[in-house]
Amino acid sequence: MGTRKLGQLEVGAQGLGCMGMSQAYGVRDNDDESIATIHRALELGVTLLDTANVYGNGVNEELVGRAISGRRAxxxxxxxxxITFTQDGQRARGDAAYVKQCCEDSLRRLGVDHIDLYYQHRVAPDVPIEETWGALAELVAEGKVRYLGISEAGAATIRAAHAVHPVTALQSEWSLWTRGIEDEVAPTCRELGIGIVPFSPLGRGFLTGSITSAEDLPADDMRRNLPRFAEGNLDRNLAIVEALRALAGEKGVTAGQLALAWVQHKGVDVVPIPGTKRRKYLEENVAAVDLALSEEDIARIEAAAPADAVAGERYPEQFARNVGR
Structure with a gap:
């Protein structure tokens, strides 16, 4: 595949989200297949691999580290x-000592001497962004990190962070059923020259059409706790998928490929990171990079999946409070 730039960082036009290999979407069932999926991604021109210290409580970083051993370049x-977890749910931290310790721990688990793109996963409400980004800037100066990113932040916070050290990429949810960054956040990123990395560009798998009921999901799947997958909301959201399926059929592709191609067409500064732990789905996702869409196609897709038609919030309250700060 071709490449795109996130700020000054050049990457393949599509990345790979690795979270689901270790948590969230059912049991961790086959590390060998997950590693094979990462290797196949590299063969197909995917270069950006995305993980986090919290995924599987460090297990996902260890998995990715094993997969890239000998292929770091x-x-x-x-x-x-x-992100940390407490009895009350999810908490965001950003104090300087914590930032530096997290980096050391991630380097160890990944088995590398530097991280190419290090994100602040959520913005801490009780720590000035200048403290967090001051610590991050020191990590860059020390050579432990090359570029910095921020995830699920509001426009004002992005500006404040960028004033301390250049923000290379914003990672936020962006898909046909999650379009909240379009009004203010994405324009801010473009004004500042910040790339955009959409996670869950397939609506956590829903836009593929493979989920028709909560019963289709494993018992420990996090989506069972998300409002959009709840009874009533899910039924209404299925109408969006059916409309996409009809349009996709005209092009001889899947609904998921059409939805992913829509995200790919949102700009040359956009690098989505669909997640999968299976080579079959990886190859289907990568094929969407080459799917050409005309302005008429995009208009028809957006008419079939209007932003205000989606039923349910993105997250329950305990998670939603950490988004958009």
Whole structure:
């Protein structure tokens, strides 16, 4: 595949989200297949691999580290810090000592001497962004990190972080059923020359059409706790998938490929990171990079999946409070 630039960082036009290999979407069932999927991604021109210290409580970083052993030069390695879990749910941290310790721990688990793109996973409400990004800037100066990113942040926070050290990439959810960054956040990124890395560009798998009921999901799947997959909301959202399926049929592709191609067409500064732990789905996702869409196609897709037609919030409250700060 071709390449795109996130700020000054050149990567393949599509990346690979590795979270689901270790948590969230059912049991961790086959590390060998996950590693084979990463290797196949590299063969197909995917260079950006995305993980985080919190995925599987460090297990995902270890898995990615094993997969890229001996192939470090082929990879643009992204990981994150900033989410912890307490009895009350999810908490964001950003104090300087924590930032530096997280980096050391991630380097060890990944088995590398530097991280290519290091994200602040969530913005801490009780720590000035200048403290967090001051610590990050020191990590860059020390050579432990090459570029910095931020995830699920609001426009004002992005500007404040960028004033301390250049932000290379924003990672936020962006898909046909999650378009909240379009009004203010994406324009801010473009004004500042910041690339955009959409996670869950397939609506956490929903836009592929493979999920028709919550019963289709494993018992421990996190999506069972997300409002959009709840009874009532899910039924309404299925109408969006059916409309996409009809349009996709005209082009001889899947609904998921059409939805992913829509994200790919949002700009040359956009590098989506669909997640999968299976080579079959990886190859289907990568094929969407080459799917050409006309302005008429895009208009028809957006008419079939209007932003205001989606039923349910993205997250339950305990997670939603950490988004958009």
């Amino acid at each position: 082929e990879v643009v390695l992204a990981t994150k810090f900033g």
